[in-house]
Amino acid sequence: MHFTSEQRLDDGVREREFTLGEIPGTLWTAGSGPAPLILMAHNNGLPRREPRLVARARHSAASGYAVATIDGPGCGERPRSAADDQARAELRRAMRAGEPVDEIFESFVGPLVDNAVPEWRTTLDALLALPEIGGAVGYSGWTALGIRLMVAEPRIAAAGLFAGGYVPRAQREQAREVTVPLLFLLQWDDEGNPRQRALDLFDAFGSKEKTLHANLGGHTGTPWFEAQDGSRFFGRHLK
Amino acid sequence: MHFTSEQRLDDGVREREFTLGEIPGTLWTAGSGPAPLILMAHNNGLPRREPRLVARARHSAASGYAVATIDGPGCGERPRSAADDQARAELRRAMRAGEPVDEIFESFVGPLVDNAVPEWRTTLDALLALPEIGGAVGYSGWTALGIRLMVAEPRIAAAGLFAGGYVPRAQREQAREVTVPLLFLLQWDDEGNPRQRALDLFDAFGSKEKTLHANLGGHTGTPWFEAQDGSRFFGRHLK
Numbered sequence: 501m502h503f504t505s506e507q508r509l510d511d512g513v514r515e516r517e518f519t520l521g522e523i524p525g526t527l528w529t530a531g532s533g534p535a536p537l538i539l540m541a542h543n544n545g546l547p548r549r550e551p552r553l554v555a556r557a558r559h560s561a562a563s564g565y566a567v568a569t570i571d572g573p574g575c576g577e578r579p580r581s582a583a584d585d586q587a588r589a590e591l592r593r594a595m596r597a598g599e600p601v602d603e604i605f606e607s608f609v610g611p612l613v614d615n616a617v618p619e620w621r622t623t624l625d626a627l628l629a630l631p632e633i634g635g636a637v638g639y640s641g642w643t644a645l646g647i648r649l650m651v652a653e654p655r656i657a658a659a660g661l662f663a664g665g666y667v668p669r670a671q672r673e674q675a676r677e678v679t680v681p682l683l684f685l686l687q688w689d690d691e692g693n694p695r696q697r698a699l700d701l702f703d704a705f706g707s708k709e710k711t712l713h714a715n716l717g718g719h720t721g722t723p724w725f726e727a728q729d730g731s732r733f734f735g736r737h738l739k
Numbered sequence: 740m741h742f743t744s745e746q747r748l749d750d751g752v753r754e755r756e757f758t759l760g761e762i763p764g765t766l767w768t769a770g771s772g773p774a775p776l777i778l779m780a781h782n783n784g785l786p787r788r789e790p791r792l793v794a795r796a797r798h799s800a801a802s803g804y805a806v807a808t809i810d811g812p813g814c815g816e817r818p819r820s821a822a823d824d825q826a827r828a829e830l831r832r833a834m835r836a837g838e839p840v841d842e843i844f845e846s847f848v849g850p851l852v853d854n855a856v857p858e859w860r861t862t863l864d865a866l867l868a869l870p871e872i873g874g875a876v877g878y879s880g881w882t883a884l885g886i887r888l889m890v891a892e893p894r895i896a897a898a899g900l901f902a903g904g905y906v907p908r909a910q911r912e913q914a915r916e917v918t919v920p921l922l923f924l925l926q927w928d929d930e931g932n933p934r935q936r937a938l939d940l941f942d943a944f945g946s947k948e949k950t951l952h953a954n955l956g957g958h959t960g961t962p963w964f965e966a967q968d969g970s971r972f973f974g975r976h977l978k
Contacts, residue, residue, distance in 0.1 A: 688942070688951075699938070702953070703927075709962075712927075714941070714951035723948075725975065729968065736964065 501626040503527075513561045520626050523619050524548075524577050525570035527627070528561035534634025535566040536738035537627055539620060539649075539656070541642040542569075543665030545612045547576035552720070553641070556727055560640070563731040565738070566633045570623050572616030572645075584608075605666035613644045613668060620649055628655075636738040640730065643684075643701070647671040650678050658682070658737035660730045663698035664690050664719050675704040682710040683733040685726060690719045740865040742766075752800045759865050762858050763787075763816050764809035766866070767800035773873025774805045775977035776866055778859060778888075778895070780881040781808075782904030784851045786815035791959070792880070795966055799879070802970040804977070805872045809862050811855030811884075823847075844905035852883045852907060859888055867894075875977040879969065882923075882940070886910040889917050897921070897976035899969045902937035903929050903958050914943040921949040922972040924965060929958045 505517045548569040557567040587608040639659040644667045663686040744756040787808040796806040826847040878898040902925040
């Protein structure tokens with residue numbers, strides 16, 4: 501893991517860019533002692549520099565966590581294959597035409613998840629070797645990746661998941677294998693995410709402790725107090 | 740309003756019993772300055788001395804609220820009519836026999852709500868005249884009473900509602916008239932409360948800001964952190 505840049509932000513958070521082989525990532529920390537780690541990923545592999553993710557990461561870092569994110573294969577700054585570009589173009593076309601998009605999402609998001617998992621695990625190995633990181637590990641964000649990662653990765657002790665992305669069938673079936681405490685966030689009027697499918701997914705998780713927070717409004721309307729609730733959820737399970 | 744007894748509890752909370760005409764009630768406060776008021780009622784008119792309600796009330800008082808509850812007509816220490824006793828007996832019989840209980844609940848809970856509302860409003864008048872109470876008013880607990888009270892009572896600025904009780908049809912229809920911020924608590928496996936009906940009720944409320952918290956487990960299994968989340972919800976709206 502090579503740190504390529506560092507800045508101290510006005511909320512006292514230290515933001516460092518890193519590379520790990522081909523993987524570009526960002527690590528946010530505050531304070532000096534070892535802090536529990538939160539792996540944070542955006543739904544459907546959106547870029548790690550997306551302002552909403554950065555705001556959540558800085559809030560969590562200021563609350564006493566080390567927060568890390570990467571751009572997985574085909575995401576953010578990473579090169580895209582011709583197949584990726586074609587899938588994205590086909591998705592835009594179908595949405596404009598008002599056609600069903602489930603199968604396109606399936607064939608686009610499925611491989612994104614599959615290809616991202618080994619890189620997140622490699623990143624987790626490297627992060628846990630840093631002296632500023634210690635204690636339990638949490639996961640926050642992209643539901644499909646979170647399910648796949650938690651099934652493969654016993655080091656993740658708790659997760660806050662956003663219901664708003666496409667969850668491939670394979671991950672919907674794996675949900676019962678997830679057993680760690682969950683906080684599952686749903687936007688009640690999310691235009692791109694059928695509500696009943698999200699409720700069914702919440703029902704399917706195998707966790708004994710799981711909480712659903714649903715708020716009024718569309719996909720990007722999650723109220724800010726949910727970031728605070730998320731920090732308290734992780735506080736109960738990682739600290 | 741006559742205070743009939745007072746004790747100082749080990750968490751620093753002052754617990755006072757009162758009567759207001761025929762109405763018996765309890766007021767919990769902490770500190771000396773005027774505090775925002777939370778009216779707290781148990782689902783289906785359970786007694787105000789029920790330990791789970793008392794624990795929530797003391798937690799909220801220790802968090803800086805004045806909390807008050809009463810036994811409405813036919814509830815707790817109040818005399819019961821022969822009709823009340825008959826309805827309760829019929830309800831027990833039907834539940835033992837595995838018969839549908841909706842209509843019995845309807846004819847039992849409907850009048851409980853109707854009769855309780857004027858007494859809660861009278862109590863609110865008296866409480867707001869006390870020097871230790873000031874600021875906004877919240878409501879917590881019994882959903883059916885909360886809906887009916889909020890529709891009649893513009894002084895209630897926010898409410899935390901428990902989905903686990905029977906909500907008469909009249910209140911389900913009034914839900915769209917409720918417009919204040921809501922926190923709606925649902926126990927996902929509540930044996931006596933159909934989940935879909937609770938989700939439909941959440942959907943029906945007219946409030947622009949409403950949040951659903953659903954937790955795994957049965958009727959009495961609400962996790963303790965929901966009491967803390969409730970205090971923070973009221974902190975955003977009453978303080």
